[in-house]
Amino acid sequence: xxxxxxxxxxxxxxxxxxxxxxxxxxxxxxxxxxxxxxxxxxxxxxxxxxxxxxxxxxxxxxxxxxxxxxxxxxxxxxxxxxxxxxxxxxxxxxxxxxxxxxxxxxxxxxxxxxxxxxxxxxxxxxxxxxxxxxxxxxxxxxxxxxxxxxxxxxxxxxxxxxxxxxxxxxxxxxxxxxxxxxxxxxxxxxxxxxxxxxxxxxxxxxxxxxxxxxxxxxxxxxxxxxxxxxxxxxxxxxxxxxxxxxxxxxxxxxxxxxxxxxxxxxxxxxxxxxxxxxxxxxxxxxxxxxxxxxxxxxxxxxxxxxxxxxxxxxxxxxxxxxxxxxxxxxxxxxxxxxxxxxxxxxxxxxxxxxxxxxxxxxxxxxxxxxxxxxxxxxxxxxxxxxxxxxxxxxxxxxxxxxxxxxxxxxxxxx
Numbered sequence: 001x002x003x004x005x006x007x008x009x010x011x012x013x014x015x016x017x018x019x020x021x022x023x024x025x026x027x028x029x030x031x032x033x034x035x036x037x038x039x040x041x042x043x044x045x046x047x048x049x050x051x052x053x054x055x056x057x058x059x060x061x062x063x064x065x066x067x068x069x070x071x072x073x074x075x076x077x078x079x080x081x082x083x084x085x086x087x088x089x090x091x092x093x094x095x096x097x098x099x100x101x102x103x104x105x106x107x108x109x110x111x112x113x114x115x116x117x118x119x120x121x122x123x124x125x126x127x128x129x130x131x132x133x134x135x136x137x138x139x140x141x142x143x144x145x146x147x148x149x150x151x152x153x154x155x156x157x158x159x160x161x162x163x164x165x166x167x168x169x170x171x172x173x174x175x176x177x178x179x180x181x182x183x184x185x186x187x188x189x190x191x192x193x194x195x196x197x198x199x200x201x202x203x204x205x206x207x208x209x210x211x212x213x214x215x216x217x218x219x220x221x222x223x224x225x226x227x228x229x230x231x232x233x234x235x236x237x238x239x240x241x242x243x244x245x246x247x248x249x250x251x252x253x254x255x256x257x258x259x260x261x262x263x264x265x266x267x268x269x270x271x272x273x274x275x276x277x278x279x280x281x282x283x284x285x286x287x288x289x290x291x292x293x294x295x296x297x298x299x300x301x302x303x304x305x306x307x308x309x310x311x312x313x314x315x316x317x318x319x320x321x322x323x324x325x326x327x328x329x330x331x332x333x334x335x336x337x338x339x340x341x342x343x344x345x346x347x348x349x350x351x352x353x354x355x356x357x358x359x360x361x362x363x364x365x366x367x368x369x370x371x372x373x374x375x376x377x378x379x380x381x382x383x384x385x386x387x388x389x390x391x392x393x394x395x396x397x398x399x400x401x402x403x404x405x406x407x408x409x410x411x412x413x414x
Contacts (some may be wrong), residue, residue, distance in 0.1 A: 028287045051243035057394045058236035063401040067226025068212030068403045087187040184408045198404035210402035215318040227403035241306050244299035255288035315364040317413045362408045
């Protein structure tokens with residue numbers, strides 16, 4: 001509860017930080033330097049305030065824009081009833097082996113569409129008329145094939161341990177401890193939402209729902225970063241990094257100037273008190289130091305985050321998919337090292353084994369097209385003005401598609 005209260009206070013903290021930097025800038029920089037009345041100072045004041053305004057606007061857009069949710073009842077197109085049933089079976093087996101009991105942590109938002117869930121290590125939960133669970137048939141498309149295997153008749157892992165004569169063909173279909181890495185053709189099911197998940201969608205435990213093209217859940221904006229607000233999130237990070245770097249340089253220059261002023265003027269010899277200029281310089285020194293304490297670490301971290309996000313967008317990756325790609329590359333390297341070891345042990349020439357190829361992600365359709373998928377690719381203000389000129393604007397991007405189907409490259413390119 002305390003963590004949730006702190007997350008709801010994040011907008012207040014961000015608005016207070018931006019407002020405080022603006023007020024301190026007027027006190028310590030704009031007024032002492034007279035930028036509000038000079039031809040060279042007014043443009044800089046206007047640019048700085050536009051930057052601060054862009055930070056706040058993009059922050060609000062990131063916080064208030066729905067990242068995209070899976071439509072209720074969505075099922076993968078062209079998927080058969082057996083494939084859908086097997087996807088649910090594998091997800092339940094995986095969760096049961098991990099010891100997760102969703103009967104005790106079901107989301108209160110979605111309670112109408114439920115599937116039978118097995119107790120961890122205690123066998124399946126039987127379906128009866130008095131139970132509040134519904135059959136999995138309600139989640140599947142209507143077909144004439146009624147030969148699908150009933151999931152509730154399958155033995156549990158404890159039954160296999162007690163009776164070694166039981167066949168383990170059913171259990172061997174599911175990963176023992178971790179689910180396989182998803183591909184664009186994978187059929188995935190969410191036990192929390194009781195819905196099938198489109199490609200690149202994941203369940204957010206904070207938002208308690210599945211998010212389209214989920215990148216991550218950002219505690220600073222208290223919202224998921226996904227299909228519809230990814231652009232606003234990146235603009236917020238980019239604008240904040242640029243504005244903080246500019247303001248930080250100005251505070252640093254003003255700090256050096258105030259230190260020189262304070263150290264060059266001698267105290268008043270009559271009453272040994274500081275002059276008005278010295279007192280003002282010391283006050284401005286404190287203001288500059290306090291602002292730099294916040295600006296420097298936040299600015300450096302946001303510059304690193306901006307570079308990382310730009311790398312992900314250039315390769316059409318999300319933060320979750322970056323981990324999946326790293327895991328896939330590790331598996332490829334492991335397979336290559338195992339083959340090398342087997343050849344050396346058998347006395348064969350291991351130098352003929354080709355090294356693992358450079359891995360390209362399934363959705364990487366080119367750097368320019370990757371950026372267009374996030375920021376929009378339609379032309380605005382006439383056919384002569386491309387949309388990239390308005391990428392930094394806080395408008396909603398003209399995205400193509402619905403966030404559930406994605407253009408992919410062929411397997412050979414991967």
